[in-house]
Amino acid sequence: MTGPGITGSTCTPRTLVSVLVPAYNEEGNVVRCYETIVKVFRQLPDYDYEIIVTDNHSTDRTFPLLEELAAKDPALKVIRFSRNYGYQRSLLTAYQAASGACAIQLDCDLQDPPELIPKMLQLWRIGHQVVYGIRRTLQDGFVIASLRRLYYRFVSFISEDELPVNVGEFRLVDRRILVELQKVTDASPYLRGLISAMGFSQVGLEYDRMGRTEGGSKFPLKSMLSLAVDGVLNHSLLPLRLASIAGLVIGLLSLLLTFVYLVGRLIFGQAWPDGFATTTILLLMSIAINAIFMGILGEYVGRLFLQAKTEIKPIVESQLNFPQVVSLVKNGKQGSE
Template identity: 45%
Template sequence: MKKDSFSKEQKLVSVVIPVLNEQDNIEHTFAELQKLFAKLSEYQFELIFTDNASTDESYAMLQTLQQAHPDLVRVFRFSKNFGYQASILTGYKKARGDAIVQLDCDLQDPPEMIADFLKLWENGYAVVYGVRTKRDENWLMEKTRKLFYRLANFLSEEPLPLDAGDFRLIDRKIMQALNYFHDAQPYLRGAISQMGFKQIGVEYERHRRLHGKSNFSIFSLTSLALDGILNHSIMPLRIASLIGVIVFPLSILVFFGYFIAKFLFSGTIPQGFTTIVLMLIISIGLNALLLGIIGEYMGRIYKQVKNKPLTIIDKQCDQYSEEDSNITPP
């Protein structure tokens, strides 16, 4: 491993940027960050790009950047798309900084806020995260996101920050704590918020993507929402148990009600075919719902037990990593 090239008097800040088909944004993002770094000359910086097996020219462009700026840019390309959260966590694990900042390559989160994050970090905050007061997107999607954040917070055993994404700064000690987490489907927003330490949110308006299109489909967003709810709460299981506790005595009451009515009103009560069908449909629906909730938890247990690598690095352009460190443990 090569010797660090930064001054020991200066703190090193790592900026982790996950990439998936961002060829239209890479050069602009790098140029904007260079301007910012020039203003923050009291710090040293490193850029860590984690490429989730892009199919465009993203990796070739990142290689060129690294060759031109070997002391600043570090690039890791995965063998396949391991997902957004795994990409961020791998970047965290590769970071050498005293503080680590996550920033998306599309610059919807303003990089100039990193200066504000650093000020709060110097004042003793271990986690500084962005709180989105407004997003430049359609009304339905914005309201759906807000609903998810509030639902996840309601179901969680510990409070989660509302309207906060992955745009954040974490102290080195947070990363050291994350090394003890072994999660096959990590949800970093919840994991970091539930660690404790001194945390604070900074409000901002999220911009519209300048180039390209979002890599998050409805399926991806739904999967992320499920991770957020199920990874940090057993409340859905408790709700399933509560439904069972409520439905069982009600079914007993209905049974005795029909039993008594059979003798008191035997001449006027119809055969009951419709009632039986309705009760069967309701019962099947409830069973499917409750088994689905249990199945989601069992699926996560199954993935956790398999203990597969979090990510596998296929190629890397980095002067600070060992050659054999191509597998990131879960």
């Protein structure tokens, strides 16, 4: 398969690169994103491309625009879901549909510059299985940018895996990583951590993240918080350990207060109502301990519930330029290029 405008010798096989673009209500960016990717690959005669756009059931003209583009370019493949399954699950489906020797994830708003693709491919060629973008600067404002950086460092600190700091989803992954991602059926995946935890040779590439030129962010505070919770719970047992520590501390505090009560009662003769102090202390401590344990255990039980559900795979409503309609998550194999 050859993308438009790419020329080269027919005797020399060219390397297929999958470019993965999750999209939701990006009518102002989707055409520009496609054209920018094509322009980059016109300067890479040794590579062919396929662009896989996962449309999270956009309600604007995103999908009709993709239909028009896909009709002209068979290298553009589109997966439209039956509903919005969220950013991470949409992205996982794209990874599992990729048929290239490597895959590069790129946001549709182009805040992560496609112009870095040649540099990523160079680093990949010399033997790195993962090339991830390190956000040197952010366009989110001082408060949000500071919170992001603080979160990255916090997750890296508590994680049992080695997670790079200030890294988003902009990355290149080798085919070996794609093979491992075929096996993932997580209902609440945290891909940046999952890929980092796989190991292999990984290297960072610093860049300045640009601001949006069209439309607004499709990642509101609620989604950010949800992603943050997934990042913590998917890569650390610290919350459970904190529950154990909290229970121990509260138990010791209860013993200390009981000792103070007995000293005051027996030595200093303080006239407290019989049983009042003891009952109050034990009641409050029991409520506190139960609240802590139930809250944290509830997060893990909720994830077990999602994993146990039979309908955890995104439902594909429409596909463009795929050879047949199949479950992309089940097998992850597409027709040959």
